[in-house]
Amino acid sequence: MNRWLASVRNLEEVSSLLAEGPDIIDLKEPKEGALGALSSETICQAVALIGGRCPTSATIGDLPMEPAPICHAVEQIAATGVNYVKIGLFPDDRVPDCLIALQPLAVQGISLVGVMFADKRPDFSWISLMEKVGFTGAMLDTAAKDGHNLLSHLSLAELSGFVQTARSGGLVSGLAGSLSFEDIPKLLPLGADYLGFRSALCCAGQRQSSLDPKAIALLKRALNRR
Numbered sequence: 684m685n686r687w688l689a690s691v692r693n694l695e696e697v698s699s700l701l702a703e704g705p706d707i708i709d710l711k712e713p714k715e716g717a718l719g720a721l722s723s724e725t726i727c728q729a730v731a732l733i734g735g736r737c738p739t740s741a742t743i744g745d746l747p748m749e750p751a752p753i754c755h756a757v758e759q760i761a762a763t764g765v766n767y768v769k770i771g772l773f774p775d776d777r778v779p780d781c782l783i784a785l786q787p788l789a790v791q792g793i794s795l796v797g798v799m800f801a802d803k804r805p806d807f808s809w810i811s812l813m814e815k816v817g818f819t820g821a822m823l824d825t826a827a828k829d830g831h832n833l834l835s836h837l838s839l840a841e842l843s844g845f846v847q848t849a850r851s852g853g854l855v856s857g858l859a860g861s862l863s864f865e866d867i868p869k870l871l872p873l874g875a876d877y878l879g880f881r882s883a884l885c886c887a888g889q890r891q892s893s894l895d896p897k898a899i900a901l902l903k904r905a906l907n908r909r
């Protein structure tokens with residue numbers, strides 16, 4: 684699979700990315716952390732601007748693993764009309780409680796994606812619970828954006844295990860975490876449904892910088908998506 688998810692932070696970035704044909708436009712604020720949230724208002728405006736031309740996802744922010752606030756945030760983000768709501772699963776005894784608390788929202792039809800962090804001792808046993816409670820997808824990302832990427836934390840064999848486990852549970856899978864063009868040929872054979880990018884799309888590979896059209900063209904070439 685050579686589908687790609689592109690994380691963007693504002694309407695200007697949405698407009699420029701739309702023409703590049705990403706498979707998912709992911710709405711998030713990079714300066715607020717790995718899964719920093721944009722305001723509901725900005726997400727609503729982005730969803731309207733995209734107008735169904737591309738599936739969308741948005742993040743709820745890097746929240747503590749407390750079931751009630753997480754469910755509340757998911758409902759708020761889902762109300763914007765975004766297709767997928769991404770929830771960061773940080774290592775904590777309460778992760779299973781959070782996943783179980785989200786089940787009614789999945790039943791209501793909110794498409795949930797659980798994001799685990801390669802640099803935060805991800806527990807792949809959460810994948811089967813995500814499946815049981817009706818999640819749509821599971822992603823791996825990195826929490827610290829400190830120059831270490833996904834492959835500096837997990838081996839290709841471990842990443843392959845993640846993809847296979849998600850697939851056997853019927854979950855869409857995604858891999859992200861400061862991925863660069865050089866990582867793409869190593870990761871494509873693993874067969875994840877999506878590879879996710881922010882840093883690689885930006886000037887000088889800095890995720891808080893603006894999008895760089897040359898970097899986007901290189902990335903699409905590496906994905907064989909021209």
Ligand SMILES: O=C[C@H](O)COP(=O)(O)O
Pocket residue numbers: 688690709824825828859860861862879880881882883890
């Ligand atoms: O969901 C994907 C992330 O936005 C990836 O961001 P990153 O490439 O800066 O780690």
